Amino acid sequence: MAVLVGTHTRLICQGITGSAGAFHTRNCIAYGTNVVGGVTPGKGGTRFNDQVPVFDTVSAAIRATNANATMIFVPPPFAADAIMEAADAGIELIVCITEGIPVLDMVRAKTYIEGLRAQGQSLRLVGPNCPGVITPGACKIGIMPGHIHKPGHVGVVSRSGTLTYEAVGQLTALGLGQSTCIGIGGDPVKGTDFIDCLQLFADDPDTHAVIMIGEIGGSAEEAAAEWAKANFTKPIIGFIAGLTAPPGRRMGHAGAIISGGTGTGQSKIAAFEAAGIRVAPTPGDLASTLLQVYTPG
Numbered sequence: 001m002a003v004l005v006g007t008h009t010r011l012i013c014q015g016i017t018g019s020a021g022a023f024h025t026r027n028c029i030a031y032g033t034n035v036v037g038g039v040t041p042g043k044g045g046t047r048f049n050d051q052v053p054v055f056d057t058v059s060a061a062i063r064a065t066n067a068n069a070t071m072i073f074v075p076p077p078f079a080a081d082a083i084m085e086a087a088d089a090g091i092e093l094i095v096c097i098t099e100g101i102p103v104l105d106m107v108r109a110k111t112y113i114e115g116l117r118a119q120g121q122s123l124r125l126v127g128p129n130c131p132g133v134i135t136p137g138a139c140k141i142g143i144m145p146g147h148i149h150k151p152g153h154v155g156v157v158s159r160s161g162t163l164t165y166e167a168v169g170q171l172t173a174l175g176l177g178q179s180t181c182i183g184i185g186g187d188p189v190k191g192t193d194f195i196d197c198l199q200l201f202a203d204d205p206d207t208h209a210v211i212m213i214g215e216i217g218g219s220a221e222e223a224a225a226e227w228a229k230a231n232f233t234k235p236i237i238g239f240i241a242g243l244t245a246p247p248g249r250r251m252g253h254a255g256a257i258i259s260g261g262t263g264t265g266q267s268k269i270a271a272f273e274a275a276g277i278r279v280a281p282t283p284g285d286l287a288s289t290l291l292q293v294y295t296p297g
Helices: 019-031 058-065 076-089 103-118 161-173 194-203 220-231 265-274 283-293
Strands: 011-014 035-039 052-055 069-072 093-096 124-126 132-135 139-142 151-158 178-183 209-215 236-241
Touching (some): 011 019, 019 069, 019 139, 052 058, 076 093, 076 103, 093 139, 103 124, 151 161, 161 178, 161 209, 194 220, 209 220, 209 283, 220 236, 236 283
Parallel strands (some): 011 035, 011 069, 151 178, 151 209, 209 236
Antiparallel strands (some): 132 139, 132 178
């Protein structure tokens, strides 16, 4: 069954006619994702790739295609507005790939989404600054290389796109497929977080074990470890990136910064170990560490 995306997903792309949006939409189509439309203001009525209709607004796209998911490749100054437009139009799943969205813009967008959810709207934001979501063999939304994935039963959730691919590559090489892989993004203000994903994996009968990849900065990993200790019964292993980063120095992601003595790699590893989560010593040990706590059936 997997989580978030599958054969039921009807995807549109906001920013479909831009270079990045066009490139990755083609890759999603080639993977087998059901891309039903795109959105670029001013280009409504045209067709992308001679097959996908383009609309001026998300609401017009939904009316015409019954889309239930969107992939956002809108430039950073306008991406938060694109998120809110999709939410206002009733899209259930918003996957924002865009990197570099101003933090205050994202605060505004996240507050808007939380307001709609409080009113009962079914709505989830993944990202921004994320690789996307993939249920292998069924649906790919984002920029991940589809060919390295294999259908199976290991869920992957990560703040790092590159380390997601590393984990997937190792799993596939050992013959271990993945149920769903979720890149939550490395920005300080984002939608879906670790606990959200762990809850989805906990409820999914097709997910038998989980790899959770965090990094320095913030407290999401510590919170997830505490939640998992009380609520998660499936095998789970973790990894924390950025252990050698000096305090106050941002490493890669906007959210990967240690300040005020919090968000250190050591504190996150300690939280994982206290929760009974086995920690992989290096990125090259992700799959082998999983096999220490999980016996594929």
